[in-house]
Amino acid sequence: MNWLYVLAGAAVGAPLRYLTDRAVQSRHDSVFPWGTFTVNVTGCLVLGLITGATLTGATLTGTASSPLYLLLGTGLCGALSTYSTFSYETLRLVESGARLLAGLNAVASVVAGLGAAYAGVALGEAWWA
Numbered sequence: 001m002n003w004l005y006v007l008a009g010a011a012v013g014a015p016l017r018y019l020t021d022r023a024v025q026s027r028h029d030s031v032f033p034w035g036t037f038t039v040n041v042t043g044c045l046v047l048g049l050i051t052g053a054t055l056t057g058a059t060l061t062g063t064a065s066s067p068l069y070l071l072l073g074t075g076l077c078g079a080l081s082t083y084s085t086f087s088y089e090t091l092r093l094v095e096s097g098a099r100l101l102a103g104l105n106a107v108a109s110v111v112a113g114l115g116a117a118y119a120g121v122a123l124g125e126a127w128w129a
């Protein structure tokens with residue numbers, strides 16, 4: 001039964017990822033993958049919030065196997081963020097000769113993702129403590 005929660009979250013997360021990526025990328029005249037960067041950092045922030053709530057024992061999520069955590073954490077965030085697209089776009093930047101942008105994408109994505117996850121956990125713990 002838990003797989004239905006994951007499936008429902010992914011059914012929202014995947015189209016949200018695509019639409020957000022297209023909307024963000026269409027506003028930038030650059031080869032830098034701003035859309036993927038945005039959805040990945042957003043996914044890290046949301047997952048951090050959910051994890052922060054879980055760490056406090058909030059009734060919102062309870063445990064990592066609760067239906068709401070499976071729906072939002074595993075399903076929505078799992079489909080919203082994408083390591084494979086990040087890797088592919090970074091590789092394409094290298095192949096096209098934009099090595100500086102590729103390096104910037106790799107470093108900025110990891111730093112911003114970790115920062116967003118950390119901020120999300122702190123906010124989640126503060127909110128539901």
